[in-house]
Amino acid sequence: MRRSLKEIADVVQARLVGDGSVAITGIASVASARSGDLVFEEDPKNVGEALASNASAVITTESESSGKSGKPLLVSSEPRLAFARAARLLSETRTAEAGIHATAVLDLSARLGKGVAVAAHVSIAKDVVIGDGTHVGPGCSIGEGVVIGSYCELVGNVFIYPGAVLGSRVIVHAGAVLGSDGFGYVRDAKTGRYEKFPQVGRLEIGDDVEIGANSTVDRGALDVTRIGRGTKIDNLVHVGHNVLVGEDVVIAAQTGLSGSAVLEDGVVVAGQVGIADHVRIESGAILGAQCGVPSKKVIRGKGIVFWGTPARPIREYLKELAVLARLAKKG
Secondary structure, eight states, X not given: OOEEHHHHHHHHTOEEESOTTOEEOEEOOTTTOOTTEEEEOOOGGGHHHHHTSSOSEEEEOTTTSOSOOSSOEEXXXXXXXXXXXXXXXXXTTOOOOSEEOTTOEEOTTOEEOTTOEEOTTOEEOTTOEEOTTOXXXXXXXXXXXXXXXXXXXXXXXXXXOTTOEEOSSOEEOTTOEEEEOOOOEEEOTTTOOEEEOOOOOEEEEOTTOEEOTTOEEEOOSSSEEEEOTTOEEOTTOXXXXXXXXXXXXXXXXXXXXXXXXXXXXXXXXXXXXEEOTTOEEOTTOEEOTTOEEOTTOEEOOTTOEEETTTTEEHHHHHHHHHHHHHHXXXX
């Protein structure tokens, strides 16, 4: 998509320095940039390299934009954020062509909005509702009564179980499974055998959520599993039944959330974290990589990093490691 630098400046709310008519056709790193590309640089030591690159324009900070440059600039206090917004603007029209592929199978009761694209080998069941501009990629299966908002992107081979509700502008990457049964069983003390506990609840996913490849999100057992607006879930993440995830939460790869865990708004979860059942992670807490949170524990402390198993504030964790190191030397 071709955009003028002035258009981009207006959208990302950056100050334009230089020729606003310059055409931008893509984004790139400084090293790989070509004519027509937009790059960003927030490190003062590397701004000169960005200005000397083949890029047509540079996003940088106010402090680094002073002085003369032959390149037009977009000046922003947050160059990385401005770059991300510019990238989204430049890709807006790179969507699939609206229409239904000949190999797709749709129930006659399904309702599709304007500009919906349904790719090859898609299955759409009874009473499905899909909003305007949504793209359903190849091999997707959408169960009965599913509601999908506008301008969503189901990349491919996404399976959505019956009754799930997705908001608008949701991105679901290949192989994700949404609304599957939770892992709930009741043991018969006499026989030692396990019987399945009912998994008949709902899954609700808010606007602007992104779910990574091969991730799974279970529906509630009797109530609801909910993923809040703006939350970003990486690849290979599992979210168990009855989990409540707030807004603007970030969850990195290979993390597992057990049933009925609660993550409040703004929580950050690093990779390979294990969160047991009925845990509550309060707003703004940060869980470091590979830490573990035992059942029913409450983690609180906005901006505080927790580490280890059981998870505790990183300063406490590092002190414990130092003590163990000293003891090992004495031994």
